[in-house]
Amino acid sequence: MRCVVFGATGYIGGRLVPELLRAGHSVRVVARSPGKLADAPWRDRVEIVRGDVLGDADVRDAVAEQEVLYYLVHSLDRADFGEIDRAAAARVAAAAAKARVRRIIYLGGITPADQPLSRHLASRAEVGQIFLTSPVPALVLRAGVVIGSGSASFEMLRYLTERLPVMVTPRWVRNRVQPIAVRDVLYYLVQGAELAQDQVGAFDIGGPDIVTYEDMMQTYAEAAQLPRRVVVPVPLLTPWLSAQWVNLVTPVPRAIAVPLMESLINDVACSDHAISQLIPDPPTGPIAFREAVTLALTRIRDLDVPTRWSDASPPQTPSDPLPSDPDWAGGSLYRDFRERPVHADPEVLWSVIESVGGEHGWYSFPLAWAVRGWLDRIFGGVGLRRGRRHPHTLRQGEALDWWRVETLERPRLLRLRAEMRVPGRAWLELSVTPAPTGGALYRQCAVFEPRGLAGHAYWHSVAPFHALVFGGMARNITAKAEATKRPASAIALTPSLIRGQ
Known part of the structure; x- marks a missing residue:
């Protein structure tokens, strides 16, 4: 298959590309700043094009002559991320239809039907719906917390648990969540390229364990050989206040922490396992949460972290200023x-x-x-x-x-x-x-x-x-x-x- 990946410089995209190559697909990657891929070990095996999802010509050129489109883009670090993601998804869907792309595959978030959604989850659901209602057959995979070395969720879990032996937390610490190992996410994404055109829809994907956020912290502490953490839930801390604390204690900045923490008010467990009707479980079975944590810790200790959540730079920052050039035009310096x-x-x-x-x-x-x-x-x-x-x-x-x-x-x-x-x-x-x-x-x-x-x-x-x-x-x-x-x-x-x- 000829696959084009939007978001190849991000956490999931950077890991998906080598998996697609390993499966025998040809891959085109789209990046606002192709120079960021200069040291990617797979760089010479893919076609790299410069493009922005907010540019009509860029998107049109990127999807031309492609069969499968992977959309792994979101603008969570922007205050207006909902509007930006809506406009970008609509533009990509329209261009894919004109180019006769065979399938769009989008990775979104689990959205419980009986609860009011956070801004983050509502935006992910809206983007998924844009693709599902487009003329192009779409597969929307909805995941909760992704556990893997370098993921934003894992970094938040790691830093909070390692740095805070005693935690005063909001009541959401006992909400239910169904984490999934990044390896299993990649498995579903790759398998999606081989589906028949009539195999479409939105499907929840998750690991075998349904736990609480408190369970996740205690399990991490055990895997990292730390003493058991003392967690004290109280009704006073809002998600916004929690995000300020996460901003201080973890590497995740407030712009990203706020929408992520707002999503913790929702239970994010799979509503069913209907994905198995299209894609069978991974050959060795889905990875349990504790094993996913152990794998992530092993990668960190072995200095084998191919991508991190921070790899995707904010879109408002310049990509190639040259401050050392004496002819650089930039006003007062x-x-x-x-x-x-x-x-x-x-x-x-x-x-x-x-x-x-x-x-x-x-x-x-x-x-x-x-x-x-x-x-x-x-x-x-x-x-x-x-x-x-x-x-x-x-x-x-x-x-x-x-x-x-x-x-x-x-x-x-x-x-x-x-x-x-x-x-x-x-x-x-x-x-x-x-x-x-x-x-x-x-x-x-x-x-x-x-x-x-x-x-x-x-x-x-x-x-x-x-x-x-x-x-x-x-x-x-x-x-x-x-x-x-x-x-x-x-x-x-x-x-x-x-x-x-």
């Missing part, structure tokens, strides 16, 4: 530039640069980074809790603490775009240039494009700390490179350098 010679091989210096962030830290004034991260979380930003996918290697487009890897030209340039709350736009560039007489030259440039008077005031208010933050960062990165004689995979980070001491 502030820069903090540092340059230092390094008595180390360029490859060694690069290995230190590519390992920044996450558990390794930012090599300077950790208190300042921590305070800025907490302030960002308080105001609804991502903070520093997103960490790293892998301790030593990066991919273009992935999240790195409060940054996004915008450009990765190994072993020469790393450009990071800030996704923290700030009155303007910010970038950080780290680069390596081999020196003619041996060694290397390290260059570091922080760039800020202010927005309005608040942006200019912000830059001048933090400028006095730049010598400590950026100066210390340049000194300690180069010192680390000069002290390192082994390849990146064997680097043992020096705590004193990480702390900026």
